[in-house]
Amino acid sequence: MTRHQRILIYGYGNPGRQDDGLGAAFIAKMEDWLRQNPVPGINLDCNYQLNIEDAEHIAHKDLVVFVDASQEDIEDYTFTAINPNDARVEFTMHAVSPAFVVDLCRKMFHRAPDAYLLHIKGYEWDFAEQLSDAATRNLEAAFDFLTEIIRNKKSFDNAIITKQDVTH
Amino acid sequence: MTKKITIEPVTRVEGHGKVTIHMDHQGNIQQTRLHIVEFRGFERFVQGRPYWEAPVLVQRLCGICPVSHHLAAAKALDVIVGAGTGEGLTPTGEKMRRLMHYGQFFQSHALHFFHLSAPDFLFGFDGDPAIRNIIGIALTKPELAVQGVMMRKFGQEIIRATAGKKIHGTGAIPGGINKNLSIEERDEFLKGADPLNADKMVSWAQEALDFFKYFYSSNKEMIDGFAHFPSNHLSLVRKDGALDLYHGVLRAVDTDGKKILHDIDYQEYTNYIEEEVRSWSYMKFPYLKSIGKENGWYRVGPLARLNTAEFIPTPLAQKEFEIYKALTNGKPNNYCLHMHYARLIETLHAAEVIRDLLNDPDLLGNDLVVKGTKQKEGVGLIEAPRGTLFHHYRINDNDQIEMANLIVSTTNNNEPMNRSVNYVAKAIMTGKEIITEGMMNSVEVAIRAYDPCLSCATHALGKMPLEISLYDEDNNLIDRKRS
Structure with missing residues (x-):
């Protein structure tokens, strides 16, 4: 972690749609944790969705961890390196994927941070602000995982927990 | 053999659209339909909630135009708290809301042009889909891509300063606004380092419009001939x-x-x-x-x-x-693709309005809210980037919402989008046996011109590919393509 001076942890999702708010909940929890355990160089942000201006946002960082809710077939969470070559465009969508943001950053600014996705399993998606119990448990586990890396200055690359069929 | 072609975006949670195209045995287009699954449960969801929560609650509807819902709800509640219909607010209240709204317009229109529509013009409707987006623009016209990204960013920062935060902003409240603009915020937007200042945004909006006009001058026949039909x-x-x-x-x-x-x-x-x-x-x-x-x-x-x-x-x-x-x-x-031309004129207008508002001292005022005699019912209308948005609420004696009716912009454009799809399908698919990527994208271009919001309410990381399914007259699937 020492080679990364400027780190951004970026949660996204709609907290008004139950477990889609996992990204925002993670950032809120991280804010509390950083107040107790200050770590220079770590910035936090969250938004409803990723979009093209995030390419400029991450261009000023050395490392970015995107945090999002997942509907994929995973157990609790995964932590994967983002491959910009996986960028793809979606029909009439007003949002883009983490890989798209990193790829756009690379092509526009000729550099891009090391980027990872912390993907936390969600279950309920109705109009409500509270996370489901199972998603809350997954949030805790994912939070412990990431703070352990930060606290002990571990390598993010060595921490990758992947699943073969997870795509960005 | 009658064929049914289905163009179906697969979505994540709710809200999706698909296109079905029916051909007769001679290859003539018999019927086209654009199906959009719209989640209607929201209107029931707000029933029973205190009315003053509505401007924040409604932002759950959409992750891309929450500001439009936020302001339409606030305008309806202005009526309910006796603050009048759009004209009864304090100068600071009204102008802060306008700044928020025009900031939303500016960033939304910029996204549509640079990310969703310009690539179709630059690379052609049948261009390589891998680069038919802003990444392709970044590779071929990097200065244009930077403009698009920074115009989005400027608009988003305006929203953050006026709504209070990126997610679930609280700026607009019944009867007014809960904050003014600080001198520091104003000066940053007016005099910030290039490119993030109002003058640069006006000049870039003009350049984007000039780009489209230049393209139009060389491609008039194609643009004017695409899905041109009369309407109200x-x-x-x-x-x-x-x-x-x-x-x-x-x-x-x-x-x-x-x-x-x-x-x-x-x-x-x-x-x-x-x-x-x-x-x-x-x-x-x-x-x-x-x-x-x-x-x-x-x-x-x-x-x-x-x-x-x-x-x-x-x-x-x-x-x-x-x-x-x-x-x-x-x-x-009535030219469908002139929607982009009109959108860019509005983008320029929004940039000018933002600059004018930032020079208005009323934004720094402290008189933020007005109240009057409470009413039971109120309607708030606003022009969202993609069209007129209606919010209508009625409350009971306990100040709870007992009725809500929303007509969103994409609903208002339902029939014209259907007609545009029909027009394009007849023009490019009649008598064709193979559905090419270019044909598929032409149908998308017709839909995309309206900038519909199909599935923005939630977004857990997922996919929204386009799928075409071809059925025979007995509804047997004979081919399927996915982008």
């Missing part, structure tokens, strides 16, 4: 007929420009507009009651707004408006 047009206009995206009276004109809805007070919209339910679609079909279901449908959005408005109250956009109107000899413009 509806939008808010200021009482003197000016383009106004935040407040006004409701006006509709027919395809010849004759007024068919005469600048009505939108509190009475139910007297003039009705929504038809069709068995094959979850999304309703609004129409003007006075004309009827068959011919009373209308378009909303940039094209409609520049057809209903008589002038634009900022100088650069007005100059462009005059050039634009001359193309149709002052008559309503």
Whole structure:
């Protein structure tokens, strides 16, 4: 972690749609944790969705961890390196994927941070602000995982927990 | 053999669209339908909630235009708290809301142009889909991509400063606003280092418009020939007929420009507009009651707004408006792809309005909220980037919402989007046995011109590919393609 001076942890999702708010909940929890355990160089942000201006946002960082809710077939969470070559465009969508943001950053600014996705399993998606119990448990586990890396200055690359069929 | 072609975006949670195209045995297009699954449960969800929560609650509807819902709800609740209909707020309250709204317009229109529509023009409707997006622009015209990204960022920062935060902003409250603009915020937007300042945004908006006009001058036949059909047009206009995206009276004109809805007070919209339910679609079909279901449908959005408005109250956009109107000899413009032209004129207008507002000392005032005699019912209308947005609430004696009705912009454009798909399908698919990627994208181009919001309410990381399924007359799947 020492080679990364400027780190951004970026949660996204709609907290008004139950477990889609996992990204925002993670950032809120991280804010509390950083107040107790200050770590220079770590910035936090969250938004409803990723979009093209995030390419400029991450261009000023050395490392970015995107945090999002997942509907994929995973157990609790995964932590994967983002491959910009996986960028793809979606029909009439007003949002883009983490890989798209990193790829756009690379092509526009000729550099891009090391980027990872912390993907936390969600279950309920109705109009409500509270996370489901199972998603809350997954949030805790994912939070412990990431703070352990930060606290002990571990390598993010060595921490990758992947699943073969997870795509960005 | 009759064939049914289905173009189906697969979505994540709810809200999706698909296109079905029916061909007869001779390859003629018999019927086209754009199906959009619209989540209607929200109106029931807000029932029973305290009315003052609505401006924040409604932002759950959409991750891309939460500001439009936030402001439309606040405008409806202005009426309920006795603050009047759009004109009763304090100068600071109204102008802060306008700044938020025009910031939203600016960033939303910039996204649509640079990310969703310009790539179609730069690389062609049948261009390589891998680069037919802003990444392709970044590779071939990097300065244009930077403009798009930074224009989005500027608009987002305006929203953050006026709404208070990126997610679930709280800026607009019933009867006004909960914060003013600080001198530091104002100066940052006015005098910030290039490119993030208002002057640069005005000049970039002008450049984007010039880019489109240049493209149009070389491709007039293609643009004018794409899904051109007559329609009615509806939008808010200021009482003197000016383009106004935040407040006004409701006006509709027919395809010849004759007024068919005469600048009505939108509190009475139910007297003039009705929504038809069709068995094959979850999304309703609004129409003007006075004309009827068959011919009373209308378009909303940039094209409609520049057809209903008589002038634009900022100088650069007005100059462009005059050039634009001359193309149709002052008559309503019914060219589908001129939606992009109109959108870019509005982008320039939004940049000018933002700059003017930032120079207005009222934004720094402290008189933020007004209250009056409480009412039981209120309607809030606003021009969202993609068209007219209706919010209607009624409350009970316990200050709880007992009725909510929303007509969102994409619903207002339901019939014209269907007609555009039909037009394009007939033009490019008649007699064809193979559905090419270019054909598929042409259908998308027709839909995309309206900038519909199909599935923005939630977004857990997932996919929205486009899928085409080909069925025979017995509904047996004979081919399927996915982008």
